[in-house]
Amino acid sequence: MIPGLSNLNFRRHGYVPLLCIIVLTLLLIIALFPEQIAPYAQNKRFLPYMDPDNAHLLGTDDMGYDILTLLVYATRISLTIGFFAGGLSLLIGTATGILSGYLRGWVDDMIMGITDITLIIPKIPAIILIAAYVRPGIWILILVLGLLSWETTARVVRAKTMQISNAGFIMSARCLGFPSRSIIIQEIIPVIYPVILPK
Template sequence: MDKQKLKRYWRIMTSNNLGMIGLGILVVFLLIAIFAPVIAPFDPTERVGQPFMKPNGEFLLGTNDVGQDILSELLYGTRVSLLIGVIAALISIVLGCLVGVIAGYYGGKVDSLLMRLVDLVLVIPFLPLMILLAAFIGPSFWNIILVISLISWASPARVVRSQVLTLKTKGYVEAAKSIGTDIRVILFQHILPGVIPIALSQFVLAASHAILIEASLSFLGLGDPFTKSWGTILYYAQARGAFLTDAWVWWILPPGLLITTLVIGFAFTGYSLEEILNPRLRKER
């Protein structure tokens, strides 16, 4: 992608208020994840106070049922939730692009077979499939990423396939085929450059979905019990009586608000990227 096109895309991005808000939210959370050991006042795994302490000058968000600082848990949990979301989204996008490119370029029986597989994944009820896979594979950091990837690749595959169907009818692709250009050259030099921008917007949206899925699985007790993500914080808060006391105010609301804010940041950024890539959306706005 040349510099002029990048500059044009950046101008469009900066003219979109929601896009800049979303990008700003993502930058803030990224900085929190990177500097969590510096920002966090305590080690999130250590008991530093009395159980169920209310927020005060020393513990800004109080403590949980074993006396661990909730603010420190949330700061370190940003790392886990963001990392799971990004890695799972990356895997699902790579898999979706692979399926979409193969189906769209080759067409015929290959396209029909792969698209029926995509339809099968999309038509299965999402929540039961997610719970079944998580319970079968078992709770761990990488297993959660695997589950999210297995149920998130189908939608990007369908979008990428549509883009490839359009690209392969372009004159330069037809000309490359007619002179016997190697298929790897066609795919990497002519098809993929047109797929990458679409894949980027799909990646951002897939990351927001992955964070929600991880939080849902962890809240149901299917997450990794040895990592402190926002979802596991919610799980332990629900399991250990936070709703029965005033502790829900500082133990349940903050992680819920953080999940919501991060998902909004990804969503705003993703929608603005889609607007950049689709001029018709800019006209409608």
């Protein structure tokens, strides 16, 4: 193999994931230990609209709170929302995609119809509209984001499931009388999980 090409492949596929892991690790540390990292207590106030200086690296907001402190404490909230909303959308998208691709027929038509409707719903206006009628909170935001963000995963999983549903090992399992649940859990999911993980 050409040395330059090998080095190029490493730079393309090695540095970026490593950088992502480092950044994510730093964010996790900030989220887990905000009291030790933030320069001030979360409820400590100063003069409003202070310019950035050595005491306040990002200045203060209109209420007098240190902006860097607010960002440090907000990291935990952002990661919590992203983790649980992503997990919920991944769970819904995987389940619906497998059912749609494996059962096909009217089940596939119904699920894909719901997927198309979900796909065209504008996310931000929907969140604002729901927040106007429901008491806002982290878990409400997680629920809304999870319920409105699964359609892409469902389409990818459905395509992969349809691709392998006619494979020899799947047909053999059907001929041997294995129930659909066992085929999905033991045969299909282990094959499609490399497609699910990047989501």
